[in-house]
Amino acid sequence: MTAPIETTGAEAEAQPEAVLVGVKKSQIEGRSLGQIAWMRFKRDKAAMAGGIVVALLILMAILSRPIQWLFDLDPNKLNQNLVDPTLRAPYGGWGGMSWDHPLGVDPGFGRDLLARIIEGSWVSLVVAVGATLLSVTIGVIMGVVAGYYGGWVDSLVSRMMDTFLAFPLLLFAISLSASVQDGFWGITGLPLRIGVLIFVIGFFNWPYMGRIVRAQTLSLREREFVEASRSLGARGPFIIFRELLPNLVAPILVYSTLLIPTNILFEAALSFLGVGIAPPQASWGGMLTEAADQYEVDLQFMFVPGLAIFITVLAFNLLGDGLRDALDPRSK
Amino acid sequence: MLRLVVRRLLQLIPTLLGLSVLLFLWLNRLPGGPASAILGERATEAEVARINRLLGLDEPVWIQYWRFLKRIAQLDLGTSVRTGQPVWDEFTLRFPATVELAVAAILIAVVVGVPLGYFAARRRGGWLDVTSVSGSLLGICIPVFFLALVLKGIFAVNLGLFPSYGRQSTGIDATDVTGFAVLDGVLTGEFDASWDALMHLVLPAITLASIPLAVIVRMTRASVLEVLGEDYVRTAEAKGLRSSVVRGRHVLRNALLPVITAVGLLTGSLLSGAVLTESVFAFGGIGSFIRQAIDGRDYPVLVGFIMFIAMLYVLINLVVDLAYSLIDPRVRVH
Numbered sequence: 001m002t003a004p005i006e007t008t009g010a011e012a013e014a015q016p017e018a019v020l021v022g023v024k025k026s027q028i029e030g031r032s033l034g035q036i037a038w039m040r041f042k043r044d045k046a047a048m049a050g051g052i053v054v055a056l057l058i059l060m061a062i063l064s065r066p067i068q069w070l071f072d073l074d075p076n077k078l079n080q081n082l083v084d085p086t087l088r089a090p091y092g093g094w095g096g097m098s099w100d101h102p103l104g105v106d107p108g109f110g111r112d113l114l115a116r117i118i119e120g121s122w123v124s125l126v127v128a129v130g131a132t133l134l135s136v137t138i139g140v141i142m143g144v145v146a147g148y149y150g151g152w153v154d155s156l157v158s159r160m161m162d163t164f165l166a167f168p169l170l171l172f173a174i175s176l177s178a179s180v181q182d183g184f185w186g187i188t189g190l191p192l193r194i195g196v197l198i199f200v201i202g203f204f205n206w207p208y209m210g211r212i213v214r215a216q217t218l219s220l221r222e223r224e225f226v227e228a229s230r231s232l233g234a235r236g237p238f239i240i241f242r243e244l245l246p247n248l249v250a251p252i253l254v255y256s257t258l259l260i261p262t263n264i265l266f267e268a269a270l271s272f273l274g275v276g277i278a279p280p281q282a283s284w285g286g287m288l289t290e291a292a293d294q295y296e297v298d299l300q301f302m303f304v305p306g307l308a309i310f311i312t313v314l315a316f317n318l319l320g321d322g323l324r325d326a327l328d329p330r331s332k
Numbered sequence: 333m334l335r336l337v338v339r340r341l342l343q344l345i346p347t348l349l350g351l352s353v354l355l356f357l358w359l360n361r362l363p364g365g366p367a368s369a370i371l372g373e374r375a376t377e378a379e380v381a382r383i384n385r386l387l388g389l390d391e392p393v394w395i396q397y398w399r400f401l402k403r404i405a406q407l408d409l410g411t412s413v414r415t416g417q418p419v420w421d422e423f424t425l426r427f428p429a430t431v432e433l434a435v436a437a438i439l440i441a442v443v444v445g446v447p448l449g450y451f452a453a454r455r456r457g458g459w460l461d462v463t464s465v466s467g468s469l470l471g472i473c474i475p476v477f478f479l480a481l482v483l484k485g486i487f488a489v490n491l492g493l494f495p496s497y498g499r500q501s502t503g504i505d506a507t508d509v510t511g512f513a514v515l516d517g518v519l520t521g522e523f524d525a526s527w528d529a530l531m532h533l534v535l536p537a538i539t540l541a542s543i544p545l546a547v548i549v550r551m552t553r554a555s556v557l558e559v560l561g562e563d564y565v566r567t568a569e570a571k572g573l574r575s576s577v578v579r580g581r582h583v584l585r586n587a588l589l590p591v592i593t594a595v596g597l598l599t600g601s602l603l604s605g606a607v608l609t610e611s612v613f614a615f616g617g618i619g620s621f622i623r624q625a626i627d628g629r630d631y632p633v634l635v636g637f638i639m640f641i642a643m644l645y646v647l648i649n650l651v652v653d654l655a656y657s658l659i660d661p662r663v664r665v666h
Contacts, residue, residue, distance in 0.1 A: 225390030
């Protein structure tokens with residue numbers, strides 16, 4: 001047993017050099033948490049595939065207008081000549097697929113489905129990401145405050161989360177977004193619908209994030225480094241922002257990634273029920289409503305928006321699961 | 333046990349009050365509130381003011397809220413704008429259909445999901461494990477309404493194996509006893525009606541079961557894996573208990589605890605799923621009616637149904653909590 005020795009600065013710096021004798025410097029290199037996570041993530045093939053698909057989807061959503069311009073795609077252009085006027089079904093098999101319309105056209109109107117899918121992608125992602133940011137913001141603030149301060153603040157916030165979780169979410173979102181009419185706050189049309197959807201979905205989903213953050217905060221605040229900070233005279237806000245939040249980044253990132261697909265499904269469901277994005281604006285949920293009305297005419301139609309939603313949700317889920325395994329292996 | 337029940341019931345009060353405040357504020361105070369729902373968007377100021385006076389909307393908010401609470405307590409939420417029937421009557425008329433659908437879905441999910449999760453965990457890494465894990469991921473990712481459309485398109489429209497909409501064929505003369513179509517047929521001896529209702533139930537129930545099934549498979553698998561690693565399981569095996577006893581009494585019983593909670597928490601998503609499923613299959617339950625209420629801006633129906641469903645949801649969770657404490661004595665102590 002050796003007693004801890006008081007070392008001067010020079011001695012402390014000298015020690016690692018002694019260990020490293022004979023070993024090339026590049027071989028022993030400290031790895032940051034991010035590097036370790038990235039190494040784990042790279043090994044996970046499903047997560048990588050999900051990540052690539054997600055990256056492509058985001059690219060498609062951001063570039064949706066330039067892509068439409070470049071390839072001369074118009075989501076709202078009617079091609080009545082491609083549709084049988086009496087049956088309403090597109091001419092030719094497979095929903096009217098052709099080189100000009102790779103995914104076919106929709107029954108009745110003959111609008112190009114590829115264009116509508118691309119156009120719908122940004123709507124879907126903007127709503128899902130916006131709603132996720134909103135719920136994460138509320139959830140993290142509520143969760144950290146409840147977890148850190150405890151006492152009556154905690155019981156109040158926890159009760160509030162219980163109340164929100166007691167909502168049949170979809171039903172409430174339905175009535176809320178159905179009740180907001182054009183001209184609310186002077187906003188009309190598509191921006192209003194997108195705003196309402198982001199607000200409704202984001203505002204009711206925060207308790208999930210709140211619970212996770214609260215639970216993590218509860219265990220973090222008992223750790224030594226928080227105690228050390230407090231004994232050095234740090235106050236609540238400092239501890240929350242400088243000590244707690246940096247340590248919460250991993251779970252927040254993971255559960256945000258997992259919230260996005262939930263919100264995509266949510267948006268699609270609301271648009272499907274006719275309270276989300278209003279036609280003729282293309283949205284994946286809305287296209288499925290049209291497919292539901294036309295399924296006797298053209299059965300293939302529903303697979304286009306349906307698979308678009310499915311692939312997107314699957315990709316985000318794979319990415320989120322991969323991130324969780326990489327960043328926070330214990331939580332599996 | 334009684335003390336626990338009373339305490340849990342008391343804890344419900346703030347939750348339900350909070351719920352009612354939110355519902356009241358949001359649905360009564362939004363622009364285009366009840367008055368314009370009744371009158372349409374082009375109503376004049378005077379007409380709106382008249383309707384507001386008639387509905388008591390010109391009084392202070394807290395008086396309105398108090399009245400709203402009293403009406404809920406008496407199960408009175410006014411009449412449907414569309415049908416002119418009391419909201420409560422509309423609710424009870426359609427409720428059995430949704431319950432029947434939800435129960436069928438949960439039954440499918442539990443009966444298929446628990447064994448699947450259990451055997452997946454016992455043969456970890458085997459083909460059943462891989463299939464059920466990836467299958468449950470697909471189940472969570474596929475939109476309920478898309479699955480409904482696909483099943484309907486393939487099995488009802490193309491193959492004609494099942495009816496594509498409704499709860500009963502038109503030609504069937506069924507006596508209504510409880511409102512649960514399948515049960516009614518059995519009670520009255522009209523087995524053809526029972527069979528017909530069951531056939532109508534198959535596709536919607538499978539659709540609605542997709543998410544609960546995925547969740548239950550995942551939960552059971554994770555939970556069984558955890559319990560299998562516990563010391564008491566090793567002890568039980570080491571002292572030479574028959575493996576059927578170990579599996580039943582030690583593994584399954586302990587592994588099912590979190591699954592039961594999950595089933596309770598699934599009720600909410602089940603009701604949301606029912607709205608989507610019913611609207612595809614025109615099932616005639618609460619979900620279909622809510623869809624119609626959205627299209628017709630039928631405010632009282634929306635407020636009423638949501639309040640009733642929320643109360644129901646909270647009560648179901650209470651029952652689940654209590655069931656939990658019956659199975660797991662440790663919970664009772666705290």
